[in-house]
Each structure stands twice: as C-alpha cells, then as structure tokens.
Amino acid sequence: MTQWHLVLFGLAAVVAAPLWAADQALPPGYAGSDTCKICHEDIYNGFIKSPHRTVDSEAQHGFAGRGCEACHGPGQMHTEGPSADNIRNPAKLTSAVADKMCLTCHLNQPTHIGRLESSHAKNQISCTACHKVHASEPLVVRKAEATNQLCASCHLNVWAQFQRPFHHKLPESDMSCVDCHNPHGSIRPAILQSFASNEPGCFECHGDKRGPFTFEHAPVRFEGCQACHEPHGSANPRMLIRANVRFVCLECHANLPAAPVKVAGVVPPAFHDLRSPVFQNCTVCHQKIHGSHIDRNLLK
Amino acid sequence: MKALLIFLLSLPVLAQQPVATPATTTGDAASPIPATEPALTGWIDLGYRWGTGVAGSMDTYRSIINLGSGPKLLGTDFTLSDPKHRWFDSIQVRADTWGDEPSSSLHVEAKKSFVYDFNADYRDFAYFNFLPSYADPLLGQGIVLDEQSFDTRRKIAAISLDIRPGHWWSPYVGWDHDSSAGVGASVFVTGGNQYPVPNTLRDSTDLYRGGIRFEKPHFHVTLEEGGTFFKSDQSLFQNPGSENYGNVSSPVFGQTLDLTSLLAAYGIGGSSAYSKAFFTATPTSWLDIYGQFLYSQPDSNVHFQQTDVGNLYLQSQILFYSSEQELILAASAQPHTTGSLGAEVRPMKRMRLVEAWMTDRLHDAGSASSIDTLMFPGSSLPLSSLLASTLVTNYSQESVDVFFDASQKLTLRGGYRYVWGDAQYAFLPPAGLVSSDHEQLRQNIGLGSATYRPTQKISVTGEAEGGASSGVYFRTSLYDYQRVRAQAHYQPLPSLSVSADFTLLNNQNPLAGTYYDYSSHQESLSLYWAPSASKIFDFQGSYTRSDLKSNIGYLDPGTLSQQVSRYRDNSHTATALIDVNWPHSKRFAPMLAVGGSFFISSGSLPTSYYQPEARLRVPLNAHLSWFSEWRYYGYGEVFNLYEGFRTHLVTTGVRFTR
Numbered sequence: 001m002t003q004w005h006l007v008l009f010g011l012a013a014v015v016a017a018p019l020w021a022a023d024q025a026l027p028p029g030y031a032g033s034d035t036c037k038i039c040h041e042d043i044y045n046g047f048i049k050s051p052h053r054t055v056d057s058e059a060q061h062g063f064a065g066r067g068c069e070a071c072h073g074p075g076q077m078h079t080e081g082p083s084a085d086n087i088r089n090p091a092k093l094t095s096a097v098a099d100k101m102c103l104t105c106h107l108n109q110p111t112h113i114g115r116l117e118s119s120h121a122k123n124q125i126s127c128t129a130c131h132k133v134h135a136s137e138p139l140v141v142r143k144a145e146a147t148n149q150l151c152a153s154c155h156l157n158v159w160a161q162f163q164r165p166f167h168h169k170l171p172e173s174d175m176s177c178v179d180c181h182n183p184h185g186s187i188r189p190a191i192l193q194s195f196a197s198n199e200p201g202c203f204e205c206h207g208d209k210r211g212p213f214t215f216e217h218a219p220v221r222f223e224g225c226q227a228c229h230e231p232h233g234s235a236n237p238r239m240l241i242r243a244n245v246r247f248v249c250l251e252c253h254a255n256l257p258a259a260p261v262k263v264a265g266v267v268p269p270a271f272h273d274l275r276s277p278v279f280q281n282c283t284v285c286h287q288k289i290h291g292s293h294i295d296r297n298l299l300k
Numbered sequence: 301m302k303a304l305l306i307f308l309l310s311l312p313v314l315a316q317q318p319v320a321t322p323a324t325t326t327g328d329a330a331s332p333i334p335a336t337e338p339a340l341t342g343w344i345d346l347g348y349r350w351g352t353g354v355a356g357s358m359d360t361y362r363s364i365i366n367l368g369s370g371p372k373l374l375g376t377d378f379t380l381s382d383p384k385h386r387w388f389d390s391i392q393v394r395a396d397t398w399g400d401e402p403s404s405s406l407h408v409e410a411k412k413s414f415v416y417d418f419n420a421d422y423r424d425f426a427y428f429n430f431l432p433s434y435a436d437p438l439l440g441q442g443i444v445l446d447e448q449s450f451d452t453r454r455k456i457a458a459i460s461l462d463i464r465p466g467h468w469w470s471p472y473v474g475w476d477h478d479s480s481a482g483v484g485a486s487v488f489v490t491g492g493n494q495y496p497v498p499n500t501l502r503d504s505t506d507l508y509r510g511g512i513r514f515e516k517p518h519f520h521v522t523l524e525e526g527g528t529f530f531k532s533d534q535s536l537f538q539n540p541g542s543e544n545y546g547n548v549s550s551p552v553f554g555q556t557l558d559l560t561s562l563l564a565a566y567g568i569g570g571s572s573a574y575s576k577a578f579f580t581a582t583p584t585s586w587l588d589i590y591g592q593f594l595y596s597q598p599d600s601n602v603h604f605q606q607t608d609v610g611n612l613y614l615q616s617q618i619l620f621y622s623s624e625q626e627l628i629l630a631a632s633a634q635p636h637t638t639g640s641l642g643a644e645v646r647p648m649k650r651m652r653l654v655e656a657w658m659t660d661r662l663h664d665a666g667s668a669s670s671i672d673t674l675m676f677p678g679s680s681l682p683l684s685s686l687l688a689s690t691l692v693t694n695y696s697q698e699s700v701d702v703f704f705d706a707s708q709k710l711t712l713r714g715g716y717r718y719v720w721g722d723a724q725y726a727f728l729p730p731a732g733l734v735s736s737d738h739e740q741l742r743q744n745i746g747l748g749s750a751t752y753r754p755t756q757k758i759s760v761t762g763e764a765e766g767g768a769s770s771g772v773y774f775r776t777s778l779y780d781y782q783r784v785r786a787q788a789h790y791q792p793l794p795s796l797s798v799s800a801d802f803t804l805l806n807n808q809n810p811l812a813g814t815y816y817d818y819s820s821h822q823e824s825l826s827l828y829w830a831p832s833a834s835k836i837f838d839f840q841g842s843y844t845r846s847d848l849k850s851n852i853g854y855l856d857p858g859t860l861s862q863q864v865s866r867y868r869d870n871s872h873t874a875t876a877l878i879d880v881n882w883p884h885s886k887r888f889a890p891m892l893a894v895g896g897s898f899f900i901s902s903g904s905l906p907t908s909y910y911q912p913e914a915r916l917r918v919p920l921n922a923h924l925s926w927f928s929e930w931r932y933y934g935y936g937e938v939f940n941l942y943e944g945f946r947t948h949l950v951t952t953g954v955r956f957t958r
Contacts (some may be wrong), residue, residue: 054413083464089908091756094705096652103588109520113578113592116642117656122701123761124711142409143377143394146366154787156801160844160873163897165364165909165935170898173335173396174403174425187592187640187658196507196528196573198594198638207478207505207522208532212598212634213568214666215727216691222660222723222750223875224775235869235907237434243905245434247865252774254854256813256862263775263814264723264739273858278437278494278547284447285489293568293602294668296687296727299489300564 026066029074036068036075037079039082044068046134061105071101072134090133095124102127113186119183125154130183144176151177158232167233180231190225200224202231213291217298218264219252220290246274249282316853340958342378342393347371347953356935356945359430359446363829365933366402366428367949373398374953386410402426417462425454427480433940437494437547444942445485447496447547452482471512479504486536488562488608493546495538497557502869503532503568511576519581528598530570540609552613555620561609574600586646602668614674619822621674621681632666652703657696664691688728695721695741712753719743723773740771743778757791772809775816775852779809795833799826815853816862822846834879841876841895848903868903890918896932906938917955925950928952 026032033056037044047053047067056067063070073088090098093281099121106127115121129137130150140146148170150160161169169175177183180201181191188194193201202225203210209220219227228248229239242248252265272279283289288298351369354361374397381390391410408420417948429447432439460474479502486499511524517958538544548557572594581589606626612621642656665688672683701715719741726736749763765783772779784804791797801824809816823845830838848869856863877895896912912932919925929951936944 058414058466060466081733088487092708094708094711095751096703096705096711107520107580107582107588109580111514112643113580113590114640115655116588116590116644117640122654122703122713122715123749123763131448142392142407153826154789154801156799156826156842157803157822157844157846159875160822160824160842162847163873163875163899163909163911164871165899165907169403169425172403174405174423187594187638194594195650196526196572196598197596198574198636199596204456204476205478207395207530208480208501208503210505210530210598211630212600212664212666214600214602214630214632214668214687215689216664216666216725218691218723218725219774221664222693223777227774227776235871235901235905235909237431238429239376242865242867247751248868249323249850249867250857251776254775254813254852255857255860256853256855261769261771262737262739263777263813264725264737264773266775266813268917270857274856275858276437277440279858281435281437284547285494286433287448287487287489293566293630293632294604294670296689 025073029076030069031075031079032066033068034065035079040068043134050134050139052133052139054109055105070105079197080125087276090128097128098126098128102131109159111182114182114185114187115190116185118183118191120183120191121185129154135294143173144170145173147176147178148173151183161230161232161234162232164235166235166237168231170240200299207288213293215292218252219288222264245281245283246279249286313683339379339382340380342376343695343955343957344376344378345374345953345955347374347927347951349949349951352948352950354945354947357943358945359432360935360943361933361945361947362428363431364935365947366426368400370400372401372951372953374880374951378958385412394418398449402428411465414464414466418787419458419460421456421458423456425456427452427454427482431943431944433937440815446498447485447487447494447879449499450482450484452480452823454478454499456478468516469512469514471510473510474508476507476509477504483930487547487560488538488564490557490559490612491609492552492558492613493548493557494550495544495546495562497536497538497544497559497562500535501532501885503530505530518583520579522576522577522578526574526576528570528572528574530568530572530598530600532564532566532568532643534568536562536564553618553620555611555613555615557611559608559610559612562607564606564608565604567603568600569602570598570600572596588643588644591641592639593638597632597633597635600631603630604630619674619681621676623675624672625675626670626672628668628670630666630668632664634662634664636660636662650705653811654701654703655699657698659696661694665689689726691719691723691725693723695719701747709752709754713747713749713751715747717743717745717747721744734750739773741769741773742856743767743769759787760788761788762786775809775814776818777809778807779808779811779816781805797828797829800824813853815851817851835881837878837880839876839878842874844871844873846873865935866904869901870903871899871901873897873899888918890916892916906937908934910934925957926952927955 041093048056052067055061055063055070056065058064061070071073071090075087078087090101097135107115133139153160161167170177180193182193183191186192186194188200193204195204199210225231228241230241231239234240236243240248253267254268274280278284286298288295288300292298292300294300338859341810346372349367349369351367357464362712373395375395377394379390379392382388388410389412394407396405397585398404401825402425404424406422410418428451430446432444432446436445436447437449440447458474460472462470462472464470481502484499484501487498488495490499491629503518505528507526507528509524509526511522514521538559538561542560544559545696546557546559555711574594577593579591583589604627606624609623611620611622612624638660640656640658642654645653647653667686669686673681673930674681697717699715699717701713704712706712721741722739723741724736724738745765745767747763747765749761751759751761753759763785767778767781788800789797803820804821805819807816824842826842828838828840848867850867852865854863854865855861875895875897877893882890882892893915899907899909910932913930915927915929917925917927931949932946934946944947
C-alpha cells in the first residue's frame with residue numbers, strides 16, 4: 001500500500017467517524033454506504049443511479065444505509081485497514097457463491113423460475129457476467145442490439161449462424177436473443193421462452209402455426225419447430241435444415257421399416273415419382289405442413 | 301401509424317423545449333438523481349436512404365433484405381425523468397426504423413418505484429418470401445413461381461402493467477397481440493393436378509393475462525390466469541372465366557384438366573384458457589426448491605367452404621367432374637399439462653446437488669365432417685365423410701447434477717438424466733396411410749463439465765454429454781449421441797480480449813432401416829482490441845468455421861429403390877468492425893467505422909453472402925451530428941443462379957442529441 005493510500009484512508013476515517021457515531025442503526029461490523037462513498041465515489045455515484053439504489057434507500061431489504069455491504073459484506077474492517085483482502089469482492093468468488101449473494105434477494109422472483117436447471121447456472125455463468133451491478137453500464141441491457149452483443153460475446157457459434165442469409169432478424173436489431181430464450185432459466189429445452197403458459201415461444205410471433213389442429217403434424221408437437229427449421233439461421237430457404245424440401249420430409253417419411261425400434265412417420269410406400277419436379281417439393285401439395293384443420297394428408 | 305410517426309418526429313422539437321429549471325428541482329434532496337440533470341435526455345436519428353437498384357433477383361432481395369429508399373426515422377431513444385417523482389420516475393421511449401421499413405419497433409417504459417411498472421412494445425415486420433427453389437414445380441418449363449409465397453405484414457404488440465412492484469404482493473395484468481395480413485400464392489390440390497392460385501391471409505391472436513406475485517424473503521409464489529383468442533381467415537380464389545391448367549399439363553385419360561373458378565374460404569376460430577402457478581422457496585440455508593404447474597386447453601373450430609369449377613378429376617374413383625361444392629366443419633381440443641419440481645441441496649460448502657423432474661403431457665383430439673358434392677352435366681354425386689384423430693404425447697425427464705468446487709478456481713460437474721415418454725396417434729376410420737401408431741422414448745444421458753478460472757482474466761469451460769437410447773420418436777431424433785462444448789476467454793491486456801468457442805455433435809442411429817450418421821462441429825475465434833481506451837481506434841472481429849455431415853437412408857417413393865439422403869454444409873463466416881476516431885480538434889471529431897460480414901459455404905447448397913459496410917459520423921456541435929452509411933449486399937447460389945442479387949444502399953441523416 002502506498003503512502004498516498006494511507007493518507008487517504010486516514011482522511012476517510014476522520015471524516016467517517018462522526019457518521020458512524022450518528023448512525024446508531026448500523027449493526028456491528030458495518031460501515032455504511034456513506035463511508036464507502038468517501039473512497040469509492042465514482043462507484044457510489046453510479047450505484048445510486050441504478051435500480052439497486054433501493055437496497056440502500058428502502059428499509060424492506062434490510063440494508064438501508066449500507067447498500068454496498070449487502071453484496072460486499074461488513075466493511076468496517078476494510079475502512080480500518082483498506083485492503084482487498086478484508087472486503088468481499090464478488091468478482092473473485094466462485095460463480096455459485098457470487099450468485100448466492102444476488103439470489104438472496106432475487107431468487108424468489110418469477111423470472112428466475114427454473115434457474116436451478118438453467119444451463120447458465122449449471123455452466124457457472126454468474127449473474128455478474130451479464131449484469132453490471134455498479135451501473136457504469138446499464139444493470140439490465142434493454143436494447144436488442146446491446147442484448148445480442150452481450151449474448152454473442154460468449155455464443156460465438158450461434159451469432160455466426162445469424163450471418164447466414166435466412167435468419168431471424170437479430171443482426172438487424174429487430175429482435176433480440178431474449179425474445180426466444182430466458183437467460184435465467186426455463187422449463188423448456190434450450191431455455192426457450194414459453195407462450196401462453198406452456199407452448200413453445202415460437203408461437204408468440206407465429207400464432208398462425210399454433211393450432212390446435214384437427215390433424216396435427218406430430219414433429220411440431222413432439223420435437224418442436226427445430227425438427228425442420230434452423231432457428232438461428234440457415235443458407236436454406238425458410239431456414240430449413242436441408243437444402244431441398246423433399247429431403248426434409250423423406251428423412252422421416254422414408255418408407256423403410258424401422259426395427260426393432262418403432263419410429264413415427266414411416267408410412268408404407270406412397271408412389272410419388274421424384275423425377276418429376278411436381279413431386280420434388282412436397283410442400284407444393286402438402287402445404288399445411290404445420291398441421292391441418294380439415295385434411296388428414298395436410299393438403300389444405 | 302401516421303399519427304405515431306408524427307408523434308415520434310415531433311420528439312426532437314419537444315426535446316428543445318425548456319424543461320423545469322434547476323431552481324424548481326433543487327429542493328428534492330431525497331432524489332438519488334441529481335435534480336440539476338435535464339428532465340429530457342436522448343437522441344433521434346432522421347435520414348434518407350437511397351438504393352442503387354437490385355441487380356439480379358428482386359424477389360430474393362425482398363425475401364432477405366427488403367430495405368427500400370425514402371425518408372426514414374432511423375431510431376430514437378430518450379428518457380423523460382421527473383426529479384420530483386410525481387406521476388413517474390422516468391419514461392423511456394425507444395423506436396427503430398420507421399418509414400416504410402421491413403421492420404419497425406416502438407418501446408415505451410414508464411415506472412414509478414414501488415408503485416407501478418408499465419411496458420408497451422410494438423413491432424411490425426414485413427414478411428416477404430418468394431424463393432422458387434422452395435416450391436416451384438414449373439421451373440423446368442422456364443416458369444419462375446414460388447407456389448408457396450407470402451407478402452404479408454406481421455404486427456406484434458405487448459402491454460404489461462405491474463402494480464406495486466417490489467412489494468411483497470404485486471398484481472399484474474398484460475395483453476399480447478399478434479396478427480398478420482397480406483397476400484400470397486398457394487395451391488389448390490385436386491386429384492391428378494395442382495393449381496397455383498392467389499391467396500389472402502389474415503390471422504390474429506390476442507392473449508389476456510392477469511396474476512399476482514407474492515415475494516417474501518424465503519419464498520415466492522406467482523399465480524396467473526390467462527386466455528387467448530385466435531382467428532384465421534384464409535381464402536384461395538380464382539376469378540370465373542380464367543383458365544388455369546395447373547402444374548400437370550399432360551392429359552389424364554385423354555382429357556386436359558383445368559380450373560376455371562375457385563373460392564375456398566377458411567373460417568377458423570379458437571380460444572384457450574390457461575393457468576400458471578410458480579413457486580420458489582429457500583426453507584433453509586442449504587436448500588432451494590422450486591416448482592411450476594402449467595395447464596392450458598386450447599380449442600379451435602373451423603368452417604371451410606369451397607366451390608370450384610373446371611374439368612376436374614377425382615383420382616380415387618377415376619371420375620371427371622365439372623364442379624364441386626364442399627363444406628367441412630371441424631373442431632379440435634388440446635389439453636396440455638406441464639409440471640416441474642426441482643431442488644438444490646448444499647450438503648457441504650463445496651458441493652451442490654441439483655435434482656429436477658419435469659413432465660409434459662399433451663392430448664390432442666379432433667374431428668372433421670365434410671359434405672362434398674361433385675357435379676356432372678345433368679347429375680351430381682354427394683360424398684360425405686367423418687374423420688377423427690387423436691395425438692397424445694407424454695414426456696418426462698428426471699435429472700441429477702452434482703457440482704463440486706475443487707478449488708476457488710475449478711468447478712467440476714457430473715450429471716445424469718433419464719428421459720422417457722410415449723406417443724401415439726390414431727385416425728378413424730382407418731384409410732390409406734398408417735391409421736394408428738405408438739412409439740416410446742427412452743434415453744439415458746450422462747454428462748460432465750469443468751470450469752477453470754485461474755484468474756479473472758482467463759476462463760475455460762468444457763462440457764461433454766453422451767446419450768444412449770432404446771426408443772425415439774423419429775428416425776432423425778438424437779439416438780446414440782455425443783455432444784461437446786468448450787469455451788475460453790482470455791484478456792491478456794485491459795485493451796485486448798480473445799474468445800474461442802467450440803461445439804461438436806455426433807449422432808448415430810445404426811438400426812436397420814435407418815442408418816443415420818450425423819456429425820457437425822463449429823469453431824469460432826473472436827478478438828476485441830481497443831488500444832488507448834479506443835481513443836484512436838478499436839477493432840472487433842470473429843471467424844467461425846462449421847462443418848455438417850448427414851447421411852440417412854430412405855426408400856425412393858417412385859422407384860422403391862433404397863437411397864441415401866446426403867447433406868453437407870461446410871461454411872466460413874466472419875464479421876469485423878473497426879472504429880476509427882480520426883485525428884481531430886475539439887470542434888471536429890469525425891468517427892469512421894468500416895467492417896461487415898461474409899458467409900461462404902460449400903456442400904449441398906453452395907452459397908455466398910456478403911455484407912460490407914462503412915459508416916461516418918461527424919459531430920457538428922454538442923447537439924447535432926451528421927452521419928452517412930454505405931452498405932452492400934451480395935447474395936449468390938451456385939445451383940440456383942437466378943436467385944442471386946447484389947445492391948448498394950446509402951443512408952445519410954442527422955442526429956439530434958439532448
């Protein structure tokens with residue numbers, strides 16, 4: 001520690017002493033936010049502009065007047081001997097321990113339902129990986145562009161898929177990752193958002209595909225839209241998983257018996273001459289491919 | 301829409317109005333936001349875009365890009381804050397790309413701490429899709445027509461109001477809306493021929509919801525009730541008197557088939573009521589539990605009418621007829637229940653155990669009755685049918701994960717998941733295709749991962765998952781598979797960071813009749829370099845290479861010979877952007893950004909897609925800056941040359957800042 005730091009600490013202690021005396025409500029070991037502000041003014045000024053200011057200003061959280069110490073722990077010892085070793089720094093804790101501090105207040109919130117099962121929690125991605133608590137940056141990024149940039153900083157492969165010609169409009173900032181995914185966890189695979197209680201989030205925008213249909217196309221219900229579509233982006237028309245429509249269909253409707261494990265969709269031979277262009281694009285006739293209200297063969 | 305645009309355009313004018321003087325706000329000592337700050341802050345971008353015209357396929361350009369020329373409100377973002385917190389703490393408004401754009405958005409957020417939190421979101425998307433390679437059986441005859449094309453607009457709106465946010469009980473209400481309307485091309489299918497016809501589409505879904513949240517330090521409960529209302533009115537038509545020879549021009553039994561008039565109209569309506577209940581709880585310091593229960597029961601009712609005239613053919617009875625009238629009434633219901641329970645137990649300081657169970661049960665039942673009258677010269681043939689269908693899926697999974705902090709820098713994880721379920725479907729009366737089936741799902745999955753963070757500047761995560769199945773629903777489902785994922789991040793300097801990402805998926809189904817062999821992997825590397833805190837320039841770039849290989853057998857439905865569907869996709873993707881702050885004086889500080897992206901692939905559909913761009917921004921004074929942007933889009937396919945295009949777009953405008 002430099003002499004300059006010692007001098008600063010001395011001044012801080014002198015200035016802070018009356019404040020400690022004045023605030024009898026502080027529990028033992030706590031210094032209070034005003035004391036923290038003396039040395040960490042920039043951080044404090046950012047903090048009081050963030051939504052977390054209510055921790056410091058409202059009694060209901062139990063940290064009124066000592067909001068900094070809600071996360072950093074009792075700071076009196078740190079004020080007596082400023083050192084990184086005698087104050088808790090969440091950035092240096094393991095992800096689970098750091099998260100536990102955030103979740104002291106935030107676990108019991110609806111957005112975090114499913115957090116325990118979220119892939120982020122399981123992969124040690126802590127809350128502070130995305131949320132900047134001291135608010136030099138926004139605590140929660142709201143703009144689509146900023147959200148996408150944040151997600152893409154880790155999910156490089158996924159962001160590359162959005163550079164393919166047929167994609168959901170994320171690079172254009174018309175959509176964001178959180179339109180489809182709940183980063184805090186979800187009951188659905190790939191932490192997908194849900195629509196109207198338990199439908200896949202795709203139906204939030206593609207309501208015309210939702211049904212229920214009199215004649216369902218089973219993969220839509222069993223495996224979801226990604227059974228046939230690349231949800232992030234594809235070089236194939238309609239973001240299909242194959243370049244030619246017929247192969248999307250024929251890979252399941254293979255006309256080959258599966259044994260010993262039965263699988264769905266393996267129908268007896270239907271005589272379509274694939275040399276004819278008419279039959280090379282199955283969706284020309286089977287146009288209600290997501291399910292039909294009136295036709296068993298999904299023709300209308 | 302126009303009123304909204306006028307409102308948004310007037311915002312900069314409003315922004316120039318004097319706001320409450322500091323003298324009126326300095327008395328609010330309790331405000332955490334200094335009262336001297338201006339009440340209205342933000343910016344608005346207004347500009348004009350020129351397009352040089354599209355060389356190549358305009359339809360493909362519209363399917364992928366669809367940006368047009370003209371004056372635009374390119375974006376705005378402003379915040380109105382009330383230092384006295386009378387009716388609101390702050391109102392934030394964001395809007396992007398208005399003015400005949402393929403997508404527009406508006407977001408309004410108003411809040412008052414502990415009193416209310418209001419959000420409104422509106423988005424408008426133009427959905428144009430005309431790609432003949434998707435569905436054009438007539439391409440061989442030189443006719444370029446996507447017979448399943450769309451030119452629609454989709455509007456999505458959401459409004460939510462949370463009352464008493466932050467209190468231990470907080471009610472909320474919300475409304476979500478999704479609709480689309482437009483035209484397209486579709487196909488009228490009859491025996492022996494298909495007739496491309498115009499198509500109008502109109503659908504809308506409204507979701508109303510309300511609930512209440514209870515949040516206490518050791519537990520949380522949310523209860524929500526909601527309902528959706530859905531309707532869709534689609535129609536296919538062909539004006540009387542016109543002749544449509546369809547996709548099959550060869551005569552059937554010596555007769556040429558044609559369609560001279562058509563009107564087919566769908567009237568679809570539906571509704572759903574749903575219930576949600578969530579809870580989380582921390583009963584002790586070593587235990588967290590959570591659970592969800594979700595139930596919905598959507599249903600739909602359909603009234604379909606069709607009248608068609610021409611020389612038409614009923615394949616099943618080898619019968620020619622001159623006109624047809626069909627009426628179909630159909631209904632379906634789909635009760636859907638989902639539930640989950642989970643717990644995190646921390647038996648030791650370094651160990652966590654997460655146990656989770658989930659089930660999802662969906663039962664769909666539908667029926668359709670039809671009366672079809674075929675008319676011949678001088679006679680008619682009524683045909684009626686009654687069809688019923690059911691589709692049931694019951695899915696469950698149970699998983700357990702153990703996390704162990706070997707040290708403060710290393711966390712290990714091991715887990716196991718068992719997935720089981722069954723699915724069945726049936727059609728009554730049985731006819732033609734498979735009328736009933738029953739499949740089972742059984743999967744055992746093991747996984748392990750490690751996260752290593754030796755310092756705050758280095759992190760490495762590796763994850764591996766392997767699954768083995770004794771039953772799956774589809775031939776292409778994950779069967780015997782291995783999935784690997786690794787991520788690394790290194791920041792050697794405050795101004796330099798490097799990230800890498802690797803994923804791999806292998807899936808094999810060796811069973812007779814399937815022979816599925818799938819593998820894919822992607823490797824990415826990204827670099828961010830901002831020397832001298834971006835005072836001169838900063839650079840960010842990424843490169844991704846991906847390979848996908850898939851082989852699966854099938855029986856050619858024409859020749860009944862066994863074939864292999866091979867799909868290959870090998871691609872290179874790169875994005876880069878360099879921001880340069882030109883040498884400047886205080887009064888003239890231009891900023892230049894140059895970059896873009898490219899995607900090049902080979903394999904089953906070799907494709908190239910280039911998007912270079914350059915942006916220049918010149919601040920003119922503290923509140924005004926001029927900007928200009930150039931973009932190029934170039935798209936090409938090796939096998940479908942007629943779908944390629946290239947174009948330049950230039951945008952210029954001004955930003956008002958307050």
